[in-house]
Amino acid sequence: MPEERGPRELTEHERGEVLRTYMPQGRITAVPVRRPDRLVLLDQVARAFEPGVRYTGAEVNAVLCRFSADLVVLRRSLVDEGFMEQDRTHYWRCGGTVDL
Template identity: 40%
Template structure:
């Protein structure tokens, strides 16, 4: 089975549980902490944490650290992919359930922040593709907004911008950045 089919199947598996669908609905337009979601859904925090981990692994949630809380939000770039395109293979989910990529992301991200940019190109590309998923395809971002998004994850935003453009997962012209719509992230 191809990596593309594995990623797509993981996305559908993550969507197959009613509690996970409810969680996505709750974080569609605003961020929420796991504890807050557990209260809203009247579920044990451990149960909600399990579901959030599956949604995150499938690329359906983004997470950021805010003080002592991890805030979750629906990854609209992934969720806006047309269903028919996913089934036909014309589009692939931005995040991967590939075991290697999962290990790389777990090694370099702690509590929603990038600890260090990997020196090895293969690992760096995995991290950069993950960071590119923070941007909606085709949407134009002024440099200050790109800096704000990347600054939530890593302090050296200039290096991240340069590397994202160099890899081709972000494009830049006259201080405006965008994620090309035809750029696969996997």
């Protein structure tokens, strides 16, 4: 079985292919089964959140609804995969790539 590569190990071309396949017009059409592809998708969504800013659940939902109608799965995936953290009242971005 071939070894799966993480999102940072994919070339820009490969990242682009994943985004064109699963987010053809900026909205998620399906969640990839392959974890590296799913991480590329979640990384793209995480870029919509500013590092260091704390967001309420309502604010997170407002951002996520631009990407998908399934807010619960998307929010949970961002937390589970380490792109965001949460406490009882807020979420904040803690992972993913940052444009410089």
